[in-house]
């Protein structure tokens with residue numbers, strides 16, 4: 001998997017799929033917070049700034065979608081990319097979420113990805129906002 005991830009380096013072409021409501025485990029949520037806490041002052045300021053952006057993405061015809069709090073609505077990209085949850089990491093690498101521009105040549109095989117999701121679903125998962133509310 002690490003090998004295929006290199007195809008995504010510097011690419012933001014599936015960023016439009018970063019809508020709000022991404023579920024993650026408590027460990028992943030803690031990982032995001034640890035990443036932010038360990039970041040330098042400038043990075044923390046940027047993350048804080050991005051988190052306060054209006055996350056409404058207009059799709060035209062009065063249709064809009066709310067994007068993830070960590071999606072930079074101005075420059076694109078994910079400001080917690082190294083700590084992003086599994087669902088974000090799988091985008092482009094599993095059969096049901098293929099790379100939209102075919103840059104990732106090999107997806108994780110169906111059987112393996114189903115097994116991965118089955119184990120993952122055994123953990124409690126909530127959105128970033130829900131974990132925050134629980135604190």
Ligand code: SF4
Pocket residue numbers: 007008009011012013014015091092093098099100101102103104
């Ligand atoms: S999955 Fe495809 S579109 Fe998304 S970041 Fe990787 S190469 Fe880019």
Ligand code: SF4
Pocket residue numbers: 017018019022068069070071072077078079080081084085088
């Ligand atoms: S955590 Fe990052 S990669 Fe995942 S949905 Fe949010 S902005 Fe996108």
